[in-house]
Amino acid sequence: MKTGISISEKSWRSVITLCAVISALYIPARIVLPIGDRYLFTFLGWVISLIFTLDFFINVFSKNKIDIETVNKPAAKLLWYAVDLLSAIPFGAFGNNIFYMVRLLKLARVVQFMHEWKHHQIKFSDYLSFSFFFFWFVIISHWLALGWLAQTGTNNSVNPFEAYVTAIYWVIQTLTTVGYGDISPVTSAQKIYTMVVMLFGAGFYGYIIGNVASLLSQQDPAKAHYSKNIERLKAFVKYRKLPVDLRNKINDYYTYVWKRRLGFDESSFLSSLPQALKIETALFLKKDILDKIPIFQKAPNNFKQEVALNFHSIVVSPGDLICREGELGKEMYFIIQGELEVVSDDGKKVFAVLREGNFFGEISLFKNSPRNASVRAVTYSELYILEKKNFEQVLSRFPSIAEQLKTVAEERNEVFK
Amino acid sequence: MKTGISISEKSWRSVITLCAVISALYIPARIVLPIGDRYLFTFLGWVISLIFTLDFFINVFSKNKIDIETVNKPAAKLLWYAVDLLSAIPFGAFGNNIFYMVRLLKLARVVQFMHEWKHHQIKFSDYLSFSFFFFWFVIISHWLALGWLAQTGTNNSVNPFEAYVTAIYWVIQTLTTVGYGDISPVTSAQKIYTMVVMLFGAGFYGYIIGNVASLLSQQDPAKAHYSKNIERLKAFVKYRKLPVDLRNKINDYYTYVWKRRLGFDESSFLSSLPQALKIETALFLKKDILDKIPIFQKAPNNFKQEVALNFHSIVVSPGDLICREGELGKEMYFIIQGELEVVSDDGKKVFAVLREGNFFGEISLFKNSPRNASVRAVTYSELYILEKKNFEQVLSRFPSIAEQLKTVAEERNEVFK
Amino acid sequence: MKTGISISEKSWRSVITLCAVISALYIPARIVLPIGDRYLFTFLGWVISLIFTLDFFINVFSKNKIDIETVNKPAAKLLWYAVDLLSAIPFGAFGNNIFYMVRLLKLARVVQFMHEWKHHQIKFSDYLSFSFFFFWFVIISHWLALGWLAQTGTNNSVNPFEAYVTAIYWVIQTLTTVGYGDISPVTSAQKIYTMVVMLFGAGFYGYIIGNVASLLSQQDPAKAHYSKNIERLKAFVKYRKLPVDLRNKINDYYTYVWKRRLGFDESSFLSSLPQALKIETALFLKKDILDKIPIFQKAPNNFKQEVALNFHSIVVSPGDLICREGELGKEMYFIIQGELEVVSDDGKKVFAVLREGNFFGEISLFKNSPRNASVRAVTYSELYILEKKNFEQVLSRFPSIAEQLKTVAEERNEVFK
Amino acid sequence: MKTGISISEKSWRSVITLCAVISALYIPARIVLPIGDRYLFTFLGWVISLIFTLDFFINVFSKNKIDIETVNKPAAKLLWYAVDLLSAIPFGAFGNNIFYMVRLLKLARVVQFMHEWKHHQIKFSDYLSFSFFFFWFVIISHWLALGWLAQTGTNNSVNPFEAYVTAIYWVIQTLTTVGYGDISPVTSAQKIYTMVVMLFGAGFYGYIIGNVASLLSQQDPAKAHYSKNIERLKAFVKYRKLPVDLRNKINDYYTYVWKRRLGFDESSFLSSLPQALKIETALFLKKDILDKIPIFQKAPNNFKQEVALNFHSIVVSPGDLICREGELGKEMYFIIQGELEVVSDDGKKVFAVLREGNFFGEISLFKNSPRNASVRAVTYSELYILEKKNFEQVLSRFPSIAEQLKTVAEERNEVFK
Structure with a gap:
């Protein structure tokens, strides 16, 4: 009953997630940054292809891996198989970077894993939401930075690392609405791209603030009960002019009840x-x-x-x-x-x-x-x-x-x- | 009973909305940008005049088009007729751009359509609110950008498109409070205009964040019930020191009830x-x-x-x-x-x-x-x-x-x- | 019973508020801006002195003007008399600008008027809160702008109006956190002043957003009832797989009840x-x-x-x-x-x-x-x-x-x- | 029963807090700023060592000082003793600034004091939360400013005070997302540091806004009751078309009940x-x-x-x-x-x-x-x-x-x- 996901299953999901994340970070970077075809990444690309192929066969032949809600819709099932298959193809080997990005489809599986994790761990779902939000925030910031570099071009003379840091720094200062303006768009295309990033930032900021506000308004039931009691006492004292002595006694009583967590019986x-x-x-x-x-x-x-x-x-x-x-x-x-x-x-x-x-x-x-x-x-x-x-x-x-x-x-x- | 708006009525409303939006975007732009009297827009202007005239007669002669709440107030009815009539006059043909803006009155009808739509589709009213908000955000940003161009003037040598992109980019960076400062007001009039845009941006931002926070605090009743149970269990365990085993059993039970959506019977x-x-x-x-x-x-x-x-x-x-x-x-x-x-x-x-x-x-x-x-x-x-x-x-x-x-x-x- | 404030009383309060506001705007401006002793303002200063003197005597001799909660505390009464008296003294005539600012004490009365107004008009208290907030926002922005001018000095060659517009523009761009940076502090004192304004802006922004979020979460009871019904239906349908037909009927029923405002009987x-x-x-x-x-x-x-x-x-x-x-x-x-x-x-x-x-x-x-x-x-x-x-x-x-x-x-x- | 903390205990805690705060501000500053070994601070360092040593012995030998929740866990107890002991060692005397920062561990005690204070004063816990938040905001801003100076270096020719003001001004403009951009990072390391500060600022801002929103949504029970009544009346009047006269009577009644604080009996x-x-x-x-x-x-x-x-x-x-x-x-x-x-x-x-x-x-x-x-x-x-x-x-x-x-x-x- 508990989680329905075994330890081995969890490990395999971790491996898949890691591979998908590496692909999500590396493949788009290869298009924009002059990092060339390092051997390590070529090797990793083949390993990931292998792992994703394996995962495809596991998903096809094992029944319990598919989410219960999906299992009865053959169309959804086929779509998932297509995702698994496409992301396993080693397009990187053909030297075509744009097609290689097909591999990022595998992130849909990561979304599915996260969804199930939250479902099984509802007790920590607030923390998980935050973590997943941060996870996607990092990935999307990375993509936005690469997008910026694609717009502005990386001056070939400078270190690609420095160019990347400058780009991600520009993304963060825009998303957080700090906007120093030391780096700003020049061409119309860059300006349009910047507008998209700024509007995305507005939503991102709203999400953070909304979440914090929502967390702050949660109270444990004993404390909520206590607060209500104290509020009522205050209003009562104001109108009926209870003597200070009596007021203090009632206050003490409420505090005692609260400290002993007796708000609910x-x-x-x-x-x-x-x-x-x-x-x-x-x-x-x-x-x-x-x-x-x-x-x-x-x-x-x-x-x-x-x-x-x-x-x-x-x-x-x-x-x-x-x-x-x-x-x-x-x-x-x-x-x-x-x-x-x-x-x-x-x-x-x-x-x-x-x-x-x-x-x-x-x-x-x-x-x-x-x-x-x-x-x-x-x-x-x-x-x-x-x-x-x-x-x-x-x-x-x-x-x-x-x-x-x-x-x-x-x-x-x-x-x- | 359902919506009270037939398919044909919906199509007609879509046409009216489209015409009103084109007018709202084009007419003010014609004043500021050196886009001249393109034939397409002159032609469209006449078509829109025709459609609005038709709409005026439909509204006058059909009874069921007027909103129920309005129908008993003759003054409101006459006002609506005036709006319909004025927006149908082809002022554009007389070459007077300022008078031509009278046509924007037709946006009041769009507001009315949106109001009724939300009323009939309360189930999706949150999504509709967001969409309408985005719709007005685009239109108002457009106007603010044109306002900025009216203040600064478009250098005639540059492409009017580039001038417009720069202006809208300035509006978005101000509304989202990013404020790079690569474009900033020089004259007092420009500074005053900028202040208005900045204050409008503060309200706009507040609205986005407030909405996100409000959506995040909504929960389906089964989950809310579950959260309350878990909170109570936590507080109870803390004070009464329930053994881990018993605690887990209770946790399991709550989770079972939640998964089966049994929070409400x-x-x-x-x-x-x-x-x-x-x-x-x-x-x-x-x-x-x-x-x-x-x-x-x-x-x-x-x-x-x-x-x-x-x-x-x-x-x-x-x-x-x-x-x-x-x-x-x-x-x-x-x-x-x-x-x-x-x-x-x-x-x-x-x-x-x-x-x-x-x-x-x-x-x-x-x-x-x-x-x-x-x-x-x-x-x-x-x-x-x-x-x-x-x-x-x-x-x-x-x-x-x-x-x-x-x-x-x-x-x-x-x-x- | 209703409001306890007569029409004549209301008019008098309006006059007092107007005088206090004029003083609050003009007196600090006189210190910073080279606007000199215009005859109009000198004359107005004397008129305001007269009105405040009159108000002092009215407050002393009429009993019903003092707020009920205050009347039993002689110390509070004396303090109010002191405020009324001090603000009536025409320090402006002695040419001492610093002492002249004593008149701003009269704003305490405006605070009191607002407090009572909100108390009597609780139905509109949200709107009043917003209006009062905007009122104080304008006054405080004015003061912050003058403070900035006091720090930077007004270049005597430029128009004092332009210097003022630039200062208030700087205040607004800082409070709304837009921060173009076209105007920025140079000396340490200016930097410290800017920090104060920025922190004040953070609180101001929080207040706006908090208010908007709080207003958005309010619903009329019939709609809240409807939303709850729909939420419950959704969860029920999800688990029990009600047929579409039955689901639509129930949806229709809830909508009927909502449209007729029958959520509460x-x-x-x-x-x-x-x-x-x-x-x-x-x-x-x-x-x-x-x-x-x-x-x-x-x-x-x-x-x-x-x-x-x-x-x-x-x-x-x-x-x-x-x-x-x-x-x-x-x-x-x-x-x-x-x-x-x-x-x-x-x-x-x-x-x-x-x-x-x-x-x-x-x-x-x-x-x-x-x-x-x-x-x-x-x-x-x-x-x-x-x-x-x-x-x-x-x-x-x-x-x-x-x-x-x-x-x-x-x-x-x-x-x- | 009341607080369990005697006056003498409170005084001692104040002394400890003061010493910890001075250390937290001074020790990191000594690393970055060329303020040298002033006699005052050397002397203060020895005094603080003495006081912390004394506190260590008090904590070891007195039983009632340890928090009730901790007392049964010997590991936690030992950890606290370690904290007390380490922070008492006068590393400053050995001239090693990095080791000297071990003294900042004593801030853990300040956290503990605050936690207990809030627990004992739940009635003011909102205000205390705000104060503590501001306290940590000041300390962390100070550290962030010093971190910025460590990155950029203080030009030895300028006054260290001016360098510090510029750094803290940069921190505040970044945290509040104003971001003038008059000071901006140049090297990659500086850019990475800036990103961290900006993200920290996003969370800090979310916390302020969330708190304000949460405070604004709190109402005393009598007013909440009144608002609910008025809302219900409004909806009822809208649908049932109550005559104005009757409506006013009901409104009056609700207002009477509210003014007399009779919302709860x-x-x-x-x-x-x-x-x-x-x-x-x-x-x-x-x-x-x-x-x-x-x-x-x-x-x-x-x-x-x-x-x-x-x-x-x-x-x-x-x-x-x-x-x-x-x-x-x-x-x-x-x-x-x-x-x-x-x-x-x-x-x-x-x-x-x-x-x-x-x-x-x-x-x-x-x-x-x-x-x-x-x-x-x-x-x-x-x-x-x-x-x-x-x-x-x-x-x-x-x-x-x-x-x-x-x-x-x-x-x-x-x-x-």
Whole structure:
């Protein structure tokens, strides 16, 4: 499933791409620059012809190489074969430079490779887009520089390298719209060529800027959530004149939530997953807590999974009363992080301190009894809540366990009294 | 309904546009460049006068040509008639170039054509916007170049073509902000003219870049959904330290959903359609499956349609338990794609393998009996679900069929036992 | 409530703004350019002093002129008085140009006017932002040009006007990053000054482009809705391979909805309004239809209003069955636009054609009787629906009318049979 | 919790940053410019060595200085120690300029400081991003200018300061793409260097523009809400041809809501807060009103809190009937702002005027009696609503108070009759 492209396939594509790039850079350069028929390039030309021929046969005889979307259109298939075949012909050997440029058709394959790569690696598709953009930018700049040299001619007395550097320097200063003007067109043909390069530069620049702007506007969801909260707070403070003290508290709370990446809660993340993954993730996140609760310890595993799925997390701030003595309890709580205290009804006596891993209110899952103490948050804390109605829904699917659990819970309750 | 513009109407509009463009390019050029009164252009001038006169009469006597929004405003109507009439007068024949430019008023009609075209072809409106932008960019650059020539004068000794190329080259290098400076204003009037061109160029550039940025930020909804999922996963992994293995599984799942374009489900798409289209689409998508189910084969067509509308699709990942032995079933399932297996309660024995086109759980639509086996996904699979409550709603509208179907289903059930 | 700024107040602000602008342009120019003490400007200087003095006293003695947000901060008030007072002093008369520039402080008032204007005219705030931006761009370019002249000196032999045009031309070519280079800095001080202008130009350009991009990404809600629909259709077609015919139908439907601006339905618009406006709008939209229905004609006005509020509109496409013979009806329908036909159960016989202003299914509001015919859409049509449950809710508030209406309806029903 | 960075820590970081910046500016300059070994800089070099040595020891021996994310990776820790140590070595004393540049490694610490600063001050992160961007822009421009001087050589006869100004001026004109061309590369090496600077400038420009565009597209939520409303109104008016009068009323209403920052209601703001903050905020906003209501005056404090939490605000426009004589009331109202009147059933007689702080309909909280008068809004008004069902929910948690309140309310009701 993953990428569908094997390592050997990837290597072969790299070789093809390299050959196509060398051809794209060298063949047009040979027409314009007086670099002659160096032996190295003649040799390379033959090697590339060989490799492209091989690639042609591989493409014809192997089925899985053709893109799925194309495979059913015989015309497209034939066109690709033609491209592969034409680019394999060693026109260079016949000394005809113009025909030799037919080999550049192979760049269509590079486009196809890039397209597939981006499709398989959507996670990095922004970076790949940038890289591919830079790749084509280099190739096209090279061609534009050669075009410029073809227009102006390379003074045979100077070094061809210097002539080329001057040409590419002219291309870059035009594309980036810097335009020093130390090199400028003289004839009408040169002026028309320059106009084309300048208009191409305008589009190129627009693309860079558009991409940067689009990347800058992306935010991770927790930060976006935080920004929205802060914006709302600002507007609210402006109109309702909240006192500075209260404002700071709210600001602190939002910052805490943001730093702990709590902008999205677990439930919404889990709900985007299919069942098996949901259970695996929920169990990973909550199994430490579940194993600590005596009444669940003997329950079967699939029952525990179902229970874990029904947890959802909340954040409480210092001073929050999580439950109140005398009220009817409808949920139990597990402390993930932070510190809470069990207090008397008036909040003055502290009976106990609860920390990470502790839980409370479990009787409420089985009985409609009022809470027998209040619990108050000391620090910012995260809790898991298990609501009675969700718990009962789980129990209803496991009727055999329901009775058993109730007995355990009631026994514990007796002991606690 | 479609476009409201017939082929003949379109052809006529093309002719008018062509004539207006020729006039827009030629008439101002005649003032500045020493191109004289070539016979071709004099002849063309008369032809265009004729065509515009014809167009004037067509517009006056035909009703449907005027845009609906305009038709009720007599003032607007008269203004359009004036434009049509004035642009038809052959001022060129009187040798007065300034008055001849009155003909350029006809470009207002071209603007109107473009406006209507975009309105009728909103699907391609981005491309049309770009094309129209390029069209006006060419015309305005031409005018700006002629303006520059009017300021600097064309040295009579040189070729007027060369003078024009130099002028348009100056315009493009200024609009694209390249600004070589090989041609620069000397007199104060030229400097003021240059400032106008430069400021126009700033706006032009802003428009290009803004458009590119706006296009780049558009995404198809499935990809946007995928990106959001991946962003959320990244943030979640960062804070909760999910193990690599689990992370990869979730990543795989999101990628699968994205590749299959499942980011939006069918139901939301169908719900945006009116009833007749909804039924047609739903039937197209689901009729293969419906025809395979024995209990529905004899049901009338409109009943099947209603049933098809109540399907909704889900995706399950390898290992998901779709239904569990002993639980009460509340829906039946149809496999669109993928492989599932019927397993024993402990998941160790495999009784059967289900594939594309199979279905299971149909008894649950009629009876409140517990599932008699578990079904587990082997690969990523897509299923259609038909929920009991929705099915019963359909049945309630077709009371005569309800009884009959129940009999069939129970018979089948007997057989299966 | 509206703007809080009277016509006379607006005129006075215009005068103040004009005076401030003249001062902002003239006073710095006097320092750099050899324009001497023209009588006109000396006279104007005195008039402006007078007007600013008057404005100072108006601001001190009238209360409502100070911005609400400022009025409670005495320090801010005093600062504004200081600005008003200082800018009124005729330093120009003392021949000291540097001190004379104190008058430019009055531009702070112009900033304040602009700020309030945008606040009161938020609907046009984009256009105002652009205008204000252009206003400041002109003033700042003027200052930058004078700064350049101060650096380079104006060759006394040339016309000061020409020197100024050259300077402003240099500023514009630098700000728009065209940079011909025909005028360039020579001394280090000039180079440093040029760098400041270039960096300012970078920000200025960014602002223009950013604004254009931001404006281009705004769409009216109906079009945004349409684009989303089309995007979704495209993605759906790609994956599910909908037949071309069906695809075109869906495309047509979306286009119809878009052209009629039905992307948002009335209900959501009405729900954003407070009750009185909601009733007024609903009545305006629906009273023609309500008055046509016999059973409502005698009902009191406030009852009709309540009924009108419970209408909601739907769109049906050709072929849609709006109601089916034999089904239980739960709503009545009013035709706003389009054509429908009453057909037999098998859809072959057409009993009647219904058009704009007709209604059907009214019996369903009072009785649980099955529909006695099917109704099918012939063209794209818009209907208002009144659901039984909503209608009964209205009736429950007007118990006296309820009985009476039922009688009328049943009588009509008898007649129809 | 707040920032985790103490004042002394902040001061020390400022010192480190200052030393790193001085080194970053001075050390590369010493290589290129003939500024020799000035005593000041030699002395400063030794001081910086000392400070960096001290910082190295502080980092090694104090635990809390290392970033939390890094602390568990010993490799990263060692790398940081290496950076601290290397940058502390006084290579400058050995006269080797190239090795001396090792000190610039300390800039990595500055990057780290900035990263943490932004993390702690997310509220100002946009401004910080801009500042940091400008900071690096200055440093990199300095380096690029020195690189240019290294390429071209500083003519020994001229002032090194002038040479430097010319170089930085060249960098800025290239980065901002102004490109006068008065200074341009001659040799191939210079041309290649120039290309790098130009491409860097393209990215730099894209970043500025992207940032500006992204900032411009941000709106406070109330304004975004208003814009959406206005857009919807515009589209609605266009299609449905609302009369101008009605249109203006709706426009006024939206403007009122916007000016009062009512685009988001209190409830959604409060619901984003944890309980303790929610109660504190709700009490702050509503306690004035609660204290005025006789039936609540004797209730205990925590009961009042719960009641306050169930208030939600609405806006009514002139002419809205808030409640109608004879209808069953299900909520009570408190006037926050505006004017309402108690009227007869036909709306003609006015019995009383209600203003800020008044309340009505409190009987409905206890009894199912019909309203005994109608209430109509005179101006735009804001009200708090307390719904019966919410109130009863609160009462159910305080059963002892419920009975007592009912008695009070009924007594009052008797009195009012």
